[in-house]
Structure formats: C-alpha cells, structure tokens
Amino acid sequence: MNKERVTVSTFQKRKKDQKKITMLTAYDYPTAKILDESGVDALLVGDSLGMVVLGYEDTTKVTMDDMVHHTKAVSRGANRAMVVGDMPFLSYHLSITESIRNAGRLVQEAGAQAVKLEGGNNVVPHIKAIIEAGIPVMGHLGLTPQSINVFGGFKVQGKTVNQAQKIIDDALALEEAGVFSVVLECVPAPLVKLISEKLTIPTIGIGAGVDCDGQILVTHDMVGLYGDFTPKFVKQYCHLGSKIIGAVNEYIEEVKNGAFPQEIHGFKMNEDVLQQLREGGTSESC
C-alpha cells in the first residue's frame, strides 16, 4: 500500500477524480495504528471522545487538554492517514488569538495535520485566522453536537427551507473562508447531494447519505464497542463489545479453574538457585 501521508491535496484530488474519501475517529495509539494500517484516509480525533471514551453525556465537557492528550497518542500511531484534531467546545469562540493558540496546540504539541471545528458564518473570522496561521481547517455543519443544548437534542438538521438554506449558505461561506473540506452530519441526503454539487471542496458525510465525497463514522459505533446509544445512521461492521465479554468470561472461568496460566505463560528458574533458597538463601540482598 502507498504509505505517503494523505494531505489536503489528496482530499482535493479525490473530489476532482470523484473517488471517495474514508475517515474514522480514533482516540488512542493502538486503534490509530490498526486503522492506519487498514488504509483509512484520515483519522479524526473527534470530541466524540467525551462520550465514547470518557463516558460523558455529550461533547461539551471535553477540554483542550483532553484533545491534546488523545491527539498526541493518535499521531504516534498514524503514519499514512491524515490526523485531524477536533477543537472542543468554546476553544474557538472567545477570541481570535485564543482560537489560533488552541488550533496551534493540536498541530505543534499533538502532531495533527489539520483541525476541525463546528459552525458556519459565525466562526468564519476564526477559521480565516487559523488558516492564515498555516493550519488547514475542516468545517462541520448540520447537527453540530457542541450546540446540542441549542438544538434541544440530537436531531436531523435541514428539513425546512430556512434550515436547509442556512446550511447551504454556511457551506458556501466555509468554502469561501478556505476550509479544505466539510463534515455534514445528520442532514437529509438530497440536500447533501445539492451541497456536494455546489462545493469544489469535498463533503464528508455522517448520517448524510451516499452522495458525499467521503464518509466518516465513530469507530466505537461501527465496531460495536459503544452500546449506550447507536444512531440510526451507524452500520455495525462487527460486535467487539460482545466478543470482549466472551473473552473476559473465558478468562474468569480459566483463572477460577486453574486452566490459566499454563507453563508457557510463566518463567523458569535455575534449580540450583531454588535449592539454595530452600536451604535458607544467601547473604546477597539481590
């Protein structure tokens, strides 16, 4: 497999060549390594971290330090996939300086190649400043989970003319601001098709139909590792949760009945040393 790093140019070329982009989320080193070796194009260290790894109810509790910590781990595991660090709640709203500083941390400290942030026209000045500082930005429209309290729940966005028009306008504003691609989450498929045709940058869908230029899923959802809630748009490709339960049950049983560990899992000792110990040891302390 070609091990050259996926870049913003790769994203652009895929759109031009009409070849799909694949993205998954990752939050730690071993998962990043497995996903990278599997050939996925980009790894998002999503603030979904808050829910699927840290056990919060939503993403609003996730901090910059959380994101830096997990992005560092993912960066160490990804050689080919582009690593995109998610900017958490309120990390790109307070001031332009603060937004650049926080985006910069994800690149400089944590090793991401790009950042993602939620919002449309309202965050354009922040996006422009981050890009001017040399950091590629991915947008995120539709159901933007950091605004869950404004939406009043995890609801499909863009079903009315006004809502749909706002998403179109925001998508065009993000493209104009210079984002290299945009995530569309929980948006009706026909609207996504329309937007994907209007934009020259790739759209990445989640719960957004097949007409996006790429797709993203939360890895813990698609491998069946997060059971608290499975959105309608998720396809579970395997059921790791039940596989882990099976393995742990077997382990418990084998520890209880003495089947584990076997001799091959342990370390041998020189018989003479053992004999000396049996006879009362030596004066050596170690």
Ligand code: KIV
């Ligand atoms: O945080 C996340 O995982 C995301 C994806 C759902 C796009 O933003």
